[in-house]
Amino acid sequence: MTKQVFNFKDYIRPRFFPHMWCPGCGHGIVLGALLRAVHELGLDKNEIVMTSGIGCSSRISGYVDFHSLHTIHGRALAFATGVKLSKPNLKAIVPMGDGDALAIGGNHFIHAARRNIDITAIVMNNRIYGMTGGQFSPLSGSGKKATTAPYLTIDRSFDVVELAKSAGATFVARSTVYHATECKDLIKKGISHKGFSLVEILTQCPTYYGRKNKEGDAVQMMESYKANTAKIGSKKLEKDPGLIQRGVFVDNKDIPEYCEAYDKIIETAMKGKA
Amino acid sequence: MKNKNNIRFVQGNEACVEGAIYAGIDFFAGYPITPSTEIAEHLASRLPQKGGKFIQMEDEIASMGAVIGASLTGKKAMTATSGPGFSLKQEALGYACMAEIPCVIANVQRGGPSTGNPTHVSQGDVNQARWGTHGDHAIIALTASNHQDVFKVTVEAFNMAETYRTPVILLLDEVIGHMREKLVIPEQGDIPVVERLRTSVKKGVDYHPYLPREDGRLPMSDFGSEHRYNVTGLFHDMWGFPNNNPQVVSELLRHLVDKIESNVNEISMYKEYWMDDAEYILISYGSSARSAIHMAKNRRSRGVKIGVLELQTLWPFPADMVREKCAGAKAIIVVEMNMGQVVTQVKNAVDNPDNVFLANRVDGELITPSNIKSLLRMIQGKGV
Numbered sequence: 070m071t072k073q074v075f076n077f078k079d080y081i082r083p084r085f086f087p088h089m090w091c092p093g094c095g096h097g098i099v100l101g102a103l104l105r106a107v108h109e110l111g112l113d114k115n116e117i118v119m120t121s122g123i124g125c126s127s128r129i130s131g132y133v134d135f136h137s138l139h140t141i142h143g144r145a146l147a148f149a150t151g152v153k154l155s156k157p158n159l160k161a162i163v164p165m166g167d168g169d170a171l172a173i174g175g176n177h178f179i180h181a182a183r184r185n186i187d188i189t190a191i192v193m194n195n196r197i198y199g200m201t202g203g204q205f206s207p208l209s210g211s212g213k214k215a216t217t218a219p220y221l222t223i224d225r226s227f228d229v230v231e232l233a234k235s236a237g238a239t240f241v242a243r244s245t246v247y248h249a250t251e252c253k254d255l256i257k258k259g260i261s262h263k264g265f266s267l268v269e270i271l272t273q274c275p276t277y278y279g280r281k282n283k284e285g286d287a288v289q290m291m292e293s294y295k296a297n298t299a300k301i302g303s304k305k306l307e308k309d310p311g312l313i314q315r316g317v318f319v320d321n322k323d324i325p326e327y328c329e330a331y332d333k334i335i336e337t338a339m340k341g342k343a
Numbered sequence: 344m345k346n347k348n349n350i351r352f353v354q355g356n357e358a359c360v361e362g363a364i365y366a367g368i369d370f371f372a373g374y375p376i377t378p379s380t381e382i383a384e385h386l387a388s389r390l391p392q393k394g395g396k397f398i399q400m401e402d403e404i405a406s407m408g409a410v411i412g413a414s415l416t417g418k419k420a421m422t423a424t425s426g427p428g429f430s431l432k433q434e435a436l437g438y439a440c441m442a443e444i445p446c447v448i449a450n451v452q453r454g455g456p457s458t459g460n461p462t463h464v465s466q467g468d469v470n471q472a473r474w475g476t477h478g479d480h481a482i483i484a485l486t487a488s489n490h491q492d493v494f495k496v497t498v499e500a501f502n503m504a505e506t507y508r509t510p511v512i513l514l515l516d517e518v519i520g521h522m523r524e525k526l527v528i529p530e531q532g533d534i535p536v537v538e539r540l541r542t543s544v545k546k547g548v549d550y551h552p553y554l555p556r557e558d559g560r561l562p563m564s565d566f567g568s569e570h571r572y573n574v575t576g577l578f579h580d581m582w583g584f585p586n587n588n589p590q591v592v593s594e595l596l597r598h599l600v601d602k603i604e605s606n607v608n609e610i611s612m613y614k615e616y617w618m619d620d621a622e623y624i625l626i627s628y629g630s631s632a633r634s635a636i637h638m639a640k641n642r643r644s645r646g647v648k649i650g651v652l653e654l655q656t657l658w659p660f661p662a663d664m665v666r667e668k669c670a671g672a673k674a675i676i677v678v679e680m681n682m683g684q685v686v687t688q689v690k691n692a693v694d695n696p697d698n699v700f701l702a703n704r705v706d707g708e709l710i711t712p713s714n715i716k717s718l719l720r721m722i723q724g725k726g727v
Contacts, residue, residue: 115569118567139573139574147405148408148411149412158567178404331398337391
């Protein structure tokens with residue numbers, strides 16, 4: 070099979086554009102990486118269901134020419150669980166913001182991971198509630214400024230990767246929008262992984278987080294992702310272990326996937342063994 | 344000849360499960376809560392036997408979300424809960440109204456508010472079924488007073504969900520849910536089953552998921568098939584794309600209300616007992632209707648011209664039907680186990696609201712025939 074050249078227009082809904090993201094927002098890079106990942110995997114658009122919640126990142130589901138389910142705040146993984154379990158041949162991809170995934174949606178996040186249902190969760194972590202205008206999120210961390218933290222935040226932050234690992238996710242990875250190709254490769258791995266996969270992508274919000282916390286413009290924020298992160302196993306990380314790690318943290322193929330495990334329940338039930 | 348295997352001695356919750364199976368349920372997502380848990384327990388056993396899926400979710404909200412997701416892949420999907428869980432489901436229920444997703448939500452009512460009286464009966468969620476989720480919308484809510492009828496209205500709940508592309512609420516109560524009585528499972532075909540209406544639009548032709556046909560119905564396309572479209576809780580156009588154009592917003596909201604309110608006669612299910620010459624009319628539903636029927640039968644044997652109008656459709660409220668049935672009655676007693684939720688609707692419906700009285704009980708016990716009789720005697724001027 071000859072590989073077609075990637076053209077993003079084959080994967081988007083022009084009717085939805087221009088998109089609603091601010092100039093300098095990192096989310097477009099995530100969208101680009103996601104579409105390239107889908108293209109390189111050679112997936113049929115009819116077999117993908119993109120389910121999202123509420124927030125800037127969640128608007129991705131409308132922009133893509135897949136089956137798309139734009140749901141309510143925080144609950145995308147629950148809706149996606151219904152889609153996936155009822156039709157397991159579909160690829161379930163769930164783009165989420167940090168507040169959507171880990172504040173209001175935290176319970177669904179850990180339980181989807183625990184079940185090991187074959188859903189790819191992409192947490193686009195910009196450490197802020199962007200759509201509502203710059204309130205701190207559970208990923209902001211302490212000592213940050215936000216519209217709801219005029220005197221600095223006192224809330225500690227989650228480490229998304231550690232949370233996913235602890236909750237039992239069988240594929241866990243992290244990248245940043247500075248590393249667009251790496252993003253694409255990790256999303257590809259996440260989609261291909263049979264089980265719950267989490268890909269955290271650090272993405273800048275210059276409009277709110279950057280401006281409030283004097284982190285500079287979009288370019289400066291992206292450059293900080295280069296400076297402050299290091300690939301797992303790299304010399305850079307060896308020299309400076311305090312850097313944020315990028316790469317694959319967990320890739321466990323030994324845990325049964327939920328829908329496949331349920332198929333065995335069906336087999337048992339059909340044989341009449343209660 | 345009746346097939347003996349079709350006769351069961353079951354709880355109402357199990358009758359609901361049997362009705363769901365008969366209607367073709369494929370998917371159930373739920374969370375344990377008294378007094379509805381038996382619905383989940385029985386479906387956990389029954390669904391995989393027919394290749395269906397059961398999942399116990401992490402909470403009530405997730406259950407409602409999973410049900411909506413499953414419905415979009417073309418499956419008949421249901422969840423079951425009780426008061427506190429029904430409260431938690433409300434946002435996603437509104438999503439199903441807005442995005443027009445067929446699904447069934449059983450609420451086996453217990454005493455509220457809050458944790459309330461989990462193991463005792465109440466009918467306090469009638470208004471919540473109507474207005475629990477935010478914003479203008481219409482809803483279908485059905486109920487029943489015996490297990491044969493629980494079976495039937497469960498089938499009808501699935502049918503109406505498909506016909507009107509809407510969530511349908513099965514408003515059962517603790518007495519009905521837990522009481523055991525006989526259920527005869529009808530033969531296939533005895534009760535019509537409405538299947539998912541799927542679009543006939545061919546591949547490559549623009550499919551409009553939110554463009555009603557001439558008959559008002561909206562054919563669906565399963566997730567995974569050739570038509571890729573957007574589903575959202577935002578106001579949207581006929582493609583499902585978000586749109587806040589004032590005309591689009593107004594037309595969609597009116598459509599969501601009209602598709603149900605304008606079909607009130609088709610949706611309205613009720614039963615009548617001794618209504619032909621009734622001077623006194625008892626209006627009731629659910630388990631309290633059992634006491635109303637018992638009491639009326641007893642009074643009839645003593646020559647009192649009393650009848651019962653048992654409502655099985657509570658929403659949309661069949662106001663015209665109630666007004667017609669009650670025309671000329673000396674008094675109308677609404678028998679319900681709450682502080683007066685259906686009685687308000689009846690007062691609004693009838694020509695003379697001063698003739699409408701409430702016989703209620705809110706202590707967690709089933710209202711008895713003698714409770715109702717006391718009120719009737721007072722109305723008759725006979726003293727208690």
